[in-house]
Amino acid sequence: MATLLLTAVGTAVGGPIGGAIGAFIGQQVDQAVFGSSRQGPRLKELTVTTSSYGQPLPRNFGRMRVAGSIIWATELQESSNKEGGSKGQPSTTTFSYSASFAVALSSTPIDRVGRIWADGNLLRGEADDLKVGGELRIYQGTGDTEVDPLIAADQGPLAPAFRDIAYVVFEDLQLADFGNRIPALTFEVFTPDDATVSISELVPEAEPGAANVVLQDARGFSDEGGSIGSTLATIDQVFPLVCTTNAQGLQIAAAYSVAPEIPILPPQVSVRDSEDADEKHKRRGERLGAEPLALRYYDEERDYQPSVQRALGLRPDGREIMIDLPAAMNAQGARQLANSNAHRARWSNERITWRTGELNPEICPGKLVRVPDAAGVWLIRSWEWSEQGVELGLERVSPEIAGEIVGDAGLSNAPADNPITATQFCAFETPAQAGASSSIQTIVAAVTSEGTGWRGATLFVEQGGTLSELGTTGNVRAVTGLLSRPIGGSNCRLIERNAELSVDLFASDLSFQSTDVQGLANGANRLMVGGELVQFLDAQSLGDGSWRLSGLLRGRAGTEPAASQGHPIGTCVTLLDDRLTDLDPTDVPAGPQIRLAAIGLADDEPVFNDIQNVGLSRRALMPIAPIKSVLLDGAWQFCWTRRARGQWTWPEDVEVPLVEEQELYRIGYGPTDAPFGMWSAVEPQFVLSVTARANLLAEHGPGSLWVKQVGSYGESPALRLATIS
Incomplete structure (x- = not known):
């Protein structure tokens, strides 16, 4: 009423x-x-973006978290990506979707947009980095806003500029992380004066x-x-x-702003009616127990989620009056306000009606005064003029509360704001894997980043200055780094218990795991160190991404030539596991001018790298275990053991299968690249007569006799059989 x-x-x-x-x-x-027991507009439990017609746009002041309304959108855009296809496996095509849309945030101008949440997770962090692919444009809501170019291209010459409305435009926002739909969005907005x-x-x-x-x-x-x-x-x-x-x-x-000087009311005139003067003069306790004791607000420390702070003291009537205030605050300030509000309400129960005969324009409703016969400061709530004078309605102003009251925001499972970091990668061929086709190259990319916020990268192959897309890597980072100390050569015969690899990983949160001899036999802890395949027993973290790997089994899978040479500082070291990205060799043609490139969200320019160990996966393996016998006529007979690509186990009394088109060996004398003499054999044995040895020594001098296996895609490294001198 x-x-x-x-x-x-x-x-x-x-x-x-x-x-x-x-x-x-x-x-x-x-x-x-x-x-009322609940006062104020109901706080919203982090409402999400809508697109309803007639939905009012709020006026936002300071800093707030808002949902907004979608005011323009296009249809979802579909794209395809081929994955797999290496190691003889069929490739699969996956489909992803993106969307372009605009969201209105405020009917008043804003200064900037901070964090953005999508389905409760951070889509944009404190560093203004989008966590998924796409582009974001922000319009502050001024009167001279130009039409967004994407909206103009879609709507034509009559495209609206949405002036005097603060809004954002997402262009090609990738939706794979949100079930291929536009997620529920909320935005942190700041006005020019956000303090x-x-x-x-x-x-x-x-x-x-x-x-x-x-x-x-x-x-x-x-x-x-x-x-x-x-x-x-x-x-x-x-x-x-x-x-x-x-x-x-x-x-x-x-209402309670204290002036430097507080006037004192003139003496009260006498009351001539029959009402008791004392009763008319002073009233106490009219609203006892009705003071508000709880304040509900948006808590900054909990990402603007609704929180409650309660005042100190008991609830006299057993009920709690809660006030909803749509303001962003911290727990300390909200607790102080709740307590001050309750404290002020308790003191406001003391009221005085004061009648004076003087008319003073400075003494009017809203002013603070003192009363001659009462302690404290009083607020003039009302005045009423009558024949008997001016009757003032006074309310006692609460004294200041001594000390500060501590507020606690409580626990909150805030989403992690992991910054998007740059992409690092290397690409190489690995030795042939067990069960893989002998004709298929095994090319992998070890793609990683130093931070957990990395969202994957797109791989490309460069040919003639043009980049052709190969596919995406996913968000899983490979365990890869660089040698921090050189390692010498090895004869690759036994487990080297005292040998060590010192590795600095690109990411400090990635790790290696120790194993035992049985684990090594089963293929655990395989590392690609340059062109050598190494296995290790023990892994020790030295902190900050540095590791010491010991108990080495070197020169695995036919990589003894690389092991014999050792590796310098800076050699790439990669753990061979399912975190690597397999590349289809039909999309990566071999050649000296072929490079791979990776582009992630944080990469301003493509990251290029050459493919290392080209030909390693299909090159025939060097024979092993040479045996020299002297026949009765003095001739030398040589025998050796054949190996096969992709065979990691050596069953007793079982010969490894022949994975090449034919069994063929080339025996040479002298330099391996330009031998003085050359012979062929179709079995793993060769006889060199006394006369032949004498002729070689007489014509070419002392030298080495060696053998190579001839494979379908190239010769193996040379195995030294003997020295003729």
Whole structure:
């Protein structure tokens, strides 16, 4: 009733804004009469982006987390990606989707957009980095905003610019992480002054002095729409306001702002009616137990989720009055406000009616005064003129609370904000794997990054200055790094218990695991160190991504030639496991001018690398175990053991299968690249007569006799059989 009446009076006095102020004052009266256990607009439990027609856009001040409304969108865009196809396996084609759309955030200008959440996880972090592929453009909501080029291309010459609305545009946002749909989005927005919120921002029509009325401890406020009176009534529950009219217009001020000098009221005139003067003079305890004891707000420390802080003290009537305030605060400030609010409400139960015969324009509603016969400071809530004088309604102002009250935001499972880091990778051929086709190259890319926020990369092959896409890597990082100390050569015969590899991984959170001899026999802990395949027993972390790997079994899978030479500092070291990206050899043609490139979200330029160990996976393996016998006529007979690509086990009394097109060996004398003499054999044996040895020695001098296996795709490294001298 009071709300309706005072709305009409306010409109008559001050126009539309006066009507809003009158409604606000009327709500104060209704609240005093009827009361409520839950006050203020209901806080939203982190509502998500909608696209409903007629949905009001909030006015946001300071810093807030908002959902917004989708105001434009295109159809989903489909793209395909081929995966697999290496090691003789069939390739698969996967489909992904992207979307372009615009989201309106605020009907008032903003300064910037901070973090963005998608389905509760961070889509954009503190460093303004998008966690998935796509482009983000931000429009601050000014009156001269230009039309977004993507919207213009879609809508044509009549495309709207959405001026005076703060909004963002996502272009080709990748949706694979969100079930190939537009996710539920919320945005952290900041206005130009994101440290404080004042009444002058909320009510621009108010008298200029309202700029001094600051919402203490509130760093953000969201006005969801409706009348200005409703907004002021919400604020008044926590930050008491006084609204008055004078010759200058409507004035809004803080109810308890202490002036440097507080006037003292003149003596009270006598009361001539029959009512008891003492009863008329002072009233106490009219609203005992009705003080608000809890404050519900948006907590900055919990990513703007709704939180509650309660005042100290007992609840006299067993009920808790909770106030909902759509403001962004921290726990400390909210707890202080809740306690101050309850403390102020308890003291406001003490009221005085004071009648004076003097008319002083400086003593009017909203002013603080002192009373001659009462302690403390009093707020003039109302005045009424009559034949007997001016009757002032006074309310006791609560004294200051000594000390600070600690507030706790509570636990919160905030999503991790892992920065997007740059891509690092190497690519190489590995020895043929067991069960793989002998004609298929085994090419892998070890793609990784130093941070857990890395979201994968797209691989390309460069041919003639043109990049052709090979596919994506996924988000799993390979365990790869560089040798921090050189390692010497090895004869590759036994497990070298005292030998060590010192490795600095590209990412400090990645690790190696120890194993035992049985694990080595089963193929565990295989490393590609340059062109050598190594296995290790023990892994020891030295901190910050540095590792010591010991108990080495070197020269595995026919890589003895690389093991015999050793490796310098900076040699690439990669753990061979399922975190590597297999490449289809039909898409990566061999050649000296072929390079691979990787591009991730944090890579401004492609990261290039050559393919190492070209031909290793299909090259025939060097024979082993040479045996020299002297026949009766003095001739030398040589025998050796054949090996096969992809065969990791050596069953007793079982010959390894022949994976080459034919069994063929080439025996030579002298340099392996330009031998002085050459012979062929189709069995793993060769006889060199006394006469032949003498001729070689006489014509070419001392030298080595060696053998190579001739494979379908090239010769093996040479095995030395003997030295003729």
